[in-house]
Amino acid sequence: MGVKLRELLPRKEIAFDDLKGREVAVDASNMLYQFLSSIRQPDGSLLTDKHGNITSHLVGIFSRFSNLMSKGIKMCVVFDGKPPLLKIRTREEREYRKQLAEEKLERAREEENEEAILKYSKQVTRLNQKMIDESKELFSALGLPVIQAPSESDAQMAFMNEKNDVWACATTDVDPLLHGAPRLVTNLTLSQRRKLPSGKYVKINPELVVLSDVLNNLGITGDQLIVISMLIGTDYNEGVKGIGPKTALKLVKQHKNFDELFKQVDVNFNWKEVYAIFKSMPIMKNYQLKWKGVDYDKINELLVKKHDFSLERVENSLKKLEKEDKEQRSLFDL
16 A cells, blocks of 8 residues: 655656666565556456466566566565564455455446446455465566565565665555665556556656655655654554645654654554554565576476466567577676
8 A cells, every 4th residue: 555655755757777787676565466456358357377377467577577677677576474463454454445346346247337347356456375476486487586575575675775785676655765765666667657547548657766865855854754654644554634744744843752743643543653663674684686597498387388378479578588688698798
């Protein structure tokens, strides 16, 4: 879900060339949910192979990552681990909304309402362990490092970014900034457009958010940014009614003492407990980032033989990767 801070954050558009040769940590779970929500049949159903196994996530991974890799971007992928206890309520609420959407989806199918079918089918998306395991297998076959975070991937990516092991974190929300990530890249997709709720499309490009620019522009500290997020609402607490980003910014500037600040507003959560999650999220320190060559046989086995992907399309994508790999090696030899 992510914190709704976008309107406060300075950002700048960048080109894919700006990311060439850069190490970028990608929020795997975040991206997989995107694929499962958007890569569907016209009737709203997920893509499947001839045995009925879901393949939307694999289609998304292979298409997007092979293209980004062909542009010379060095990616590693980070998966979520065990969520903090405070996030369980959020997950329960999301599951309840999915169940309501499933009921509406069933009615839409009975009424043969195609627009409603497409709408509600995207709201019942679930990422299961089989999909996660297959995704890890494909990422590894592409030669990308796969990191399993002990808890939230946002915190793990931020730590890796702070250590300068990756140049930036890539995700659709801004949460890694709350964990201290120096750089954030959004819109890491090749589609170059996004569909609005109105049905219209808008042009998009990758955007870079730099934490130091955010703090300097707003005139606040990283701790104050966390407090702003808590006032608006995070995955671990509901926001304070009537307080949006601009009001939250005003409050943290008026009240430097956080205890005093939270006495001024009506909260239904323990702010210190939520604050501690952002400050002390468990992370893995002994990870290894080793990029390997593409395992063509493994990709062919997983996608073509097991899940009925088009051999021709897979080979065409792999040829692009092979060309990029040869160019990189030539540069290295020089």
